[in-house]
Amino acid sequence: MNSIRINKKEYTVDVDKEMPLLWFLRDYVGLTGAKYGCGVAQCGACVVHLDGEAVRACVTKMKRAIGKEVTTIEGLSENGDHPLQLAWKDVDVPQCGYCHAGQIMSAAVLLRERPTPTDQDIDDAMAGNICRCGTYSRIRKAIHQAAELQKQKG
Amino acid sequence: MKADKTTLDRRSFLKAALLAGGGLILRFNWPVGNAVAAEKDHTAPATLNSYIKIHPDGRVTLFNPNPEFGQNVKTSLPMILAEELDVSWDSVQVEQADFFPEHFERQFTGGSQSIRRAWPILRTAGATARQMLMLAAAQRWSVPLDEISTATGSLYHKQSNLKLSYGEVASAAAQIPVPKNVRLKTVADFKIIGSSKRNVEIDNIVTGKPLFTSDYKKEGMLIAMIVHPASFGREITSIDDRAVRQMPGIKDVFTIEPLLRDYKKNGFDVFSYGQIAVIVGNSTWEVMQAKKKLILQLSGPTGNAQNGKPDFLESTGRHYAAMEQASTQPAQVKRRDGDPESAFKTAARIIERTYTAPFLVHNTMEPVSCFADVRADHAELYAPIQAPEFITKTLSARLGLPKEKIKINLARMGGGFGLRAYGHHVVEAAVISQKIQAPVKLMYTREDETTYGIYRPSYSATYRAALDENNQLIGFHIKAGGIPESPLHENRFPAGAIENYLAETWSIPSAITVGAFRAPGSNFIACAEQSFLDELAYEMKKDPLDFRLELLKRAKERPVGQRNDYDADRYAGVIQLLKDKAANLARPARTGRGTAAYFCHNTYAAALVDIGVKNNEPYVTQALAVMDCGIVINKDAAINMAEGALIDGIGNALYGEQLFKDGVPLKSNFNTYRMIRMHEAPAKIEVHFVENQDNPTGMGEPLFPPTFGAVANALFDHTGKRYYRQPFVKQSGEKS
Numbered sequence A: 001m002n003s004i005r006i007n008k009k010e011y012t013v014d015v016d017k018e019m020p021l022l023w024f025l026r027d028y029v030g031l032t033g034a035k036y037g038c039g040v041a042q043c044g045a046c047v048v049h050l051d052g053e054a055v056r057a058c059v060t061k062m063k064r065a066i067g068k069e070v071t072t073i074e075g076l077s078e079n080g081d082h083p084l085q086l087a088w089k090d091v092d093v094p095q096c097g098y099c100h101a102g103q104i105m106s107a108a109v110l111l112r113e114r115p116t117p118t119d120q121d122i123d124d125a126m127a128g129n130i131c132r133c134g135t136y137s138r139i140r141k142a143i144h145q146a147a148e149l150q151k152q153k154g
Numbered sequence B: 001m002k003a004d005k006t007t008l009d010r011r012s013f014l015k016a017a018l019l020a021g022g023g024l025i026l027r028f029n030w031p032v033g034n035a036v037a038a039e040k041d042h043t044a045p046a047t048l049n050s051y052i053k054i055h056p057d058g059r060v061t062l063f064n065p066n067p068e069f070g071q072n073v074k075t076s077l078p079m080i081l082a083e084e085l086d087v088s089w090d091s092v093q094v095e096q097a098d099f100f101p102e103h104f105e106r107q108f109t110g111g112s113q114s115i116r117r118a119w120p121i122l123r124t125a126g127a128t129a130r131q132m133l134m135l136a137a138a139q140r141w142s143v144p145l146d147e148i149s150t151a152t153g154s155l156y157h158k159q160s161n162l163k164l165s166y167g168e169v170a171s172a173a174a175q176i177p178v179p180k181n182v183r184l185k186t187v188a189d190f191k192i193i194g195s196s197k198r199n200v201e202i203d204n205i206v207t208g209k210p211l212f213t214s215d216y217k218k219e220g221m222l223i224a225m226i227v228h229p230a231s232f233g234r235e236i237t238s239i240d241d242r243a244v245r246q247m248p249g250i251k252d253v254f255t256i257e258p259l260l261r262d263y264k265k266n267g268f269d270v271f272s273y274g275q276i277a278v279i280v281g282n283s284t285w286e287v288m289q290a291k292k293k294l295i296l297q298l299s300g301p302t303g304n305a306q307n308g309k310p311d312f313l314e315s316t317g318r319h320y321a322a323m324e325q326a327s328t329q330p331a332q333v334k335r336r337d338g339d340p341e342s343a344f345k346t347a348a349r350i351i352e353r354t355y356t357a358p359f360l361v362h363n364t365m366e367p368v369s370c371f372a373d374v375r376a377d378h379a380e381l382y383a384p385i386q387a388p389e390f391i392t393k394t395l396s397a398r399l400g401l402p403k404e405k406i407k408i409n410l411a412r413m414g415g416g417f418g419l420r421a422y423g424h425h426v427v428e429a430a431v432i433s434q435k436i437q438a439p440v441k442l443m444y445t446r447e448d449e450t451t452y453g454i455y456r457p458s459y460s461a462t463y464r465a466a467l468d469e470n471n472q473l474i475g476f477h478i479k480a481g482g483i484p485e486s487p488l489h490e491n492r493f494p495a496g497a498i499e500n501y502l503a504e505t506w507s508i509p510s511a512i513t514v515g516a517f518r519a520p521g522s523n524f525i526a527c528a529e530q531s532f533l534d535e536l537a538y539e540m541k542k543d544p545l546d547f548r549l550e551l552l553k554r555a556k557e558r559p560v561g562q563r564n565d566y567d568a569d570r571y572a573g574v575i576q577l578l579k580d581k582a583a584n585l586a587r588p589a590r591t592g593r594g595t596a597a598y599f600c601h602n603t604y605a606a607a608l609v610d611i612g613v614k615n616n617e618p619y620v621t622q623a624l625a626v627m628d629c630g631i632v633i634n635k636d637a638a639i640n641m642a643e644g645a646l647i648d649g650i651g652n653a654l655y656g657e658q659l660f661k662d663g664v665p666l667k668s669n670f671n672t673y674r675m676i677r678m679h680e681a682p683a684k685i686e687v688h689f690v691e692n693q694d695n696p697t698g699m700g701e702p703l704f705p706p707t708f709g710a711v712a713n714a715l716f717d718h719t720g721k722r723y724y725r726q727p728f729v730k731q732s733g734e735k736s
Helices: A021-029 A083-091 A100-113 A119-126 A136-153 B073-085 B114-141 B166-173 B202-206 B284-291 B316-326 B340-346 B388-399 B424-436 B446-452 B522-539 B544-557 B568-583 B635-655 B704-719
Strands: A003-006 A009-012 A047-050 A053-056 A069-071 B014-018 B024-028 B050-054 B060-064 B092-096 B148-151 B154-157 B162-165 B222-227 B236-240 B250-256 B276-281 B295-298 B332-337 B349-357 B369-374 B379-383 B406-410 B440-443 B458-467 B473-483 B500-507 B592-600 B603-614 B617-628 B684-689
Touching (some): A021 A047, A021 B284, A047 A100, A083 A100, A136 B635, B014 B114, B024 B166, B060 B073, B073 B114, B114 B148, B114 B166, B162 B166, B222 B424, B236 B276, B250 B284, B250 B424, B316 B458, B316 B473, B340 B458, B340 B500, B349 B522, B369 B424, B379 B388, B379 B424, B388 B406, B388 B424, B424 B440, B458 B522, B522 B544, B544 B568, B568 B603, B568 B617, B603 B635, B603 B704, B635 B684, B635 B704
Parallel strands (some): B060 B092, B222 B440, B379 B406
Antiparallel strands (some): B014 B024, B024 B050, B222 B276, B332 B500, B369 B440, B458 B473
16 A cells, blocks of 8 residues: 545655655655755654644654645645634734744644643644744744634634 | 935936836836945946836736845835835735846845835835826826825825726826926825735745745756765865765766855855765655765865964864953954053953853754756756845856856745855855756755854953942953954944943954854844943942943943944933833743843844743743834834844854864754744743834844843843853753
8 A cells, every 4th residue: 555645635655665754745746835944853844744643744754654644734724724824824923934834733733632722732732843033922822813713613 | 314305316216117018117226235245326227126017907016126034025115115106005916026137236135224225215116106197197187286196096186076096097107207306205194104014925824835945846857965074174085976876866976166266255155165065866855865875085174374274173162262362362453442551550440251152053944955957058046045146146157157147036035044145055056957957956954054154153252341449430341253253343332432442353263164144243242242231230239221321321422432333312212111111011020130232233122031940941931122223114024023033032042052073063953953942932022112203224133132132131130140151051961
């Protein structure tokens, strides 16, 4: 079995199974939303969902991803209207923008697990995502706002 | 420095034409600020590099030639145009320029100059287009011009209840000669400037659209990576690529010399090594794997008396010993007021302190990448670069192509912070493409970027103050230097406020390459100076902010010397406002409070942080900033920049450092190079602006330097211990 589902589409994997998912996504599938930042699971720019869990695509080998369901920032919502995406826009979080796909994907798992996250929950869930521009306080605000939006939507 | 009326010669910098398909296009020169290159005449008619388009359907397109790396100029600069044009922001589309040297001679993002330099040009251009639309409406309606008013993209003749949209008269306006005199709006009439407009790229960012160079892909494109010598001061003598050539997906392995040997470098040509190895292959992962198998043979230290570089391999311990020695030797005097020697001789008390800081890595979140497709007669590149103008000259010489045959598309940059002013990666990508005769995307790994160099220099500053028997400050002496350059700004505060003043500078040569880093020089010297002023105030038993205000009062009323690089009133203004705001901000229990203020890059900034210590780790609970950057263009974006500068400053002050052993940079990725993270960033940040009508100045850099000082002063307030050596948090395995 060599197939993988990415954003609800089926792909056949014909690359080295040692290849990290990040490079399969970026070089072979053409999904460049997940970013390369460090390659050693330290910065979180590459976070995607593997069967619903936040993983660092830069260290997640294809042999682990095969047969699983991958969601990238491109597939997080149909129309860019996930509560986090809406909140990110409303708070106008980014500066350079490079780390935010990873930030949003980490936050999406947090919001699913903790629909009303505390500051401590945010600290814990987001500690693996670096932003050198220093937009952390806005990220925090946007996550709280997205939690509210999610509640309103029911 | 009040907001100026129009002073530009419109005939030479504005040109109108009919837009293909109808509508008005007004071309103008958008001279993006450039603190580094020589000033040129920005009204030269040959360089009409930007435009406003008004389409018949009312859409407005504005063109932004500035490289964008997160400082939000792609939004903020067009806001100025839209304001004077008097259109609704919703009708505006912003286009990003590609880089063509014949059109854009002065594109540069850096030095917090973008807004400051663009301000008069953009206002005049916007107002001129509006005036032409009004003239066209006046003709159509046969009414006097002064009876016509505008609002949000429409023209009105109130007396006869007539209304036209801009689009309806845009083609007619294109036939009207460009008017010589236009009236700019008064600040009170601003509707867009001073409001908050969302980043124009926000939808693309939150949905992960390809915006960055590293996302770029072209049919037939190969991937290239570099392998550079592990140690500064050594060069490649040969490579052993036998293992690499056998690996899957690998197309070629070779070495390149990025520069011609006799090429005379300009200011942004920083290349850490004369020769680097290159691996080219089909995919990023395959080339990354091959990198591990390439063996480089290296020379011994290449430094000698001719090139002025050390003839040994450098280590951090030796750096600090050399800096310590330099700070005790006489150095080059840059400024002397009064008789500092006598002041120190007669002093009842002398306070002397030395502050040091390490090399810093920029750590832009996007590691270097550059796409190049170099053909026999032309070249096309996608590049993250703050200063395309400078690197084009280098490219042209290296590739043997005329400048006008080199097109650089300016991609959004995943962070800049000064690093992307340097185009070594652009040249490397182009040289590789030319050699393999194929389109190529050069990708640096994080390790490549962190160990390649172009660091913030390592610095040291020694301050001495002479106090008389009445505890009055009678002399001030600063001696500062660095490896390989000095951070001294001898004409900055407190120069001008002290009768007897001496400023000396020194530097120590190094093979380690350095470059601009968010507020170059200032990012260290502000911390040293603001720490020392606090220490001085403490020793003199004065409130630290009142002490600064006292000095500024002196500098305003009886300035010492002629060349003081600051306006004492505005400087005092941010400190006073910080005092007021601080009084209303309760300091959390078990924290200390530190403040600092600084002036650089034309903007006055003051910072406050409250710091506690838990498990031997400092943590900032809240921060506050006061900025005087004149008129604020995009309020929320400016607040975002200030928040970011505070957090970045806190992070670098506490954790930032690159270390060396035998020329080898010891930190190569985020597992060893500590970056500030969510749980370490202040949960609460306040940003305040001094309200005035002064011309706008930049936001990217000025708050970063005083933040370091506020952190140092807060640590002292909380722990009673002075922190002299950055980073303030010692990392495991190091002695403090």
